[in-house]
Amino acid sequence: MVNRIRRGAMAWLLPWRCTLCGNPGMPGLDLCAACRADLPWNTSACPGCARPLPAGASAWRCGACLSHPPAWDIAFSALHYALPVDALVQQLKFHGRLARARLLGELLAQALQSERHTPWPAALIPVPLHPNRLRERGFNQARELALPLARHFAIPLRDDLARRIRATAPQVGLTAAARARNLRGAFAIDGAPPAHVALIDDVLTTGSTLTAMSLALRAAGSMQIEVWTPARSTPEHAPAQTR
Ligand SMILES: [Zn+2]
Numbered sequence: 319m320v321n322r323i324r325r326g327a328m329a330w331l332l333p334w335r336c337t338l339c340g341n342p343g344m345p346g347l348d349l350c351a352a353c354r355a356d357l358p359w360n361t362s363a364c365p366g367c368a369r370p371l372p373a374g375a376s377a378w379r380c381g382a383c384l385s386h387p388p389a390w391d392i393a394f395s396a397l398h399y400a401l402p403v404d405a406l407v408q409q410l411k412f413h414g415r416l417a418r419a420r421l422l423g424e425l426l427a428q429a430l431q432s433e434r435h436t437p438w439p440a441a442l443i444p445v446p447l448h449p450n451r452l453r454e455r456g457f458n459q460a461r462e463l464a465l466p467l468a469r470h471f472a473i474p475l476r477d478d479l480a481r482r483i484r485a486t487a488p489q490v491g492l493t494a495a496a497r498a499r500n501l502r503g504a505f506a507i508d509g510a511p512p513a514h515v516a517l518i519d520d521v522l523t524t525g526s527t528l529t530a531m532s533l534a535l536r537a538a539g540s541m542q543i544e545v546w547t548p549a550r551s552t553p554e555h556a557p558a559q560t561r
């Protein structure tokens with residue numbers, strides 16, 4: 319116990335250090351200013367799907383979102399799922415490096431803070447893992463990412479609202495229609511969710527998981543649904559393993 323307290327105090331006293339190059343970090347961030355500036359920021363993205371808008375685009379949403387609006391209202395991804403962001407996400411998910419969640423969550427919070435002009439959601443809802451997967455991994459990366467966001471914005475983290483009730487087959491290699499079928503009925507919502515919520519996940523790729531969850535939340539009464547992820551990937555560059 320004493321050791322734990324001492325270690326905690328030491329961690330507090332140690333300066334922040336850049337995860338990528340080892341130089342002193344910026345205050346409150348495991349990253350130096352130069353490495354932060356070099357990250358693949360997802361600027362001028364479509365607010366519907368968080369994909370980059372073509373240069374000089376005049377519409378405020380991309381053509382895909384205008385013709386087929388997503389199940390959620392707004393999507394925001396701070397970074398592209400490209401080096402070194404993909405490596406940070408994989409270290410978090412597959413190697414249990416929870417400090418990566420603190421870094422990615424804080425980067426997402428800073429990007430949201432600087433670009434946002436609309437009201438804030440009343441709850442942050444991490445995409446739940448199926449209990450079997452949670453037991454296997456020992457943590458839910460989406461919840462770990464939601465923690466720094468909840469702290470940064472003082473928005474309640476509500477991991478009691480949504481449950482994954484059906485284990486689903488891996489999504490990789492499935493068509494969009496097959497993914498949607500695969501996820502039908504995968505989530506249950508407990509109680510009445512707030513009208514305005516933000517769903518938190520690590521990477522937005524096809525969006526099939528977040529679509530299934532958005533539909534479940536809307537059926538349970540949510541009116542304004544946002545999707546926040548540190549990284550945006552495209553199906554062509556999908557993560558090796560999705561969940
Ligand atoms: Zn650095």
Ligand SMILES: [Zn+2]
Nearest residue numbers: 364367380383
């Ligand atoms: Zn779009």
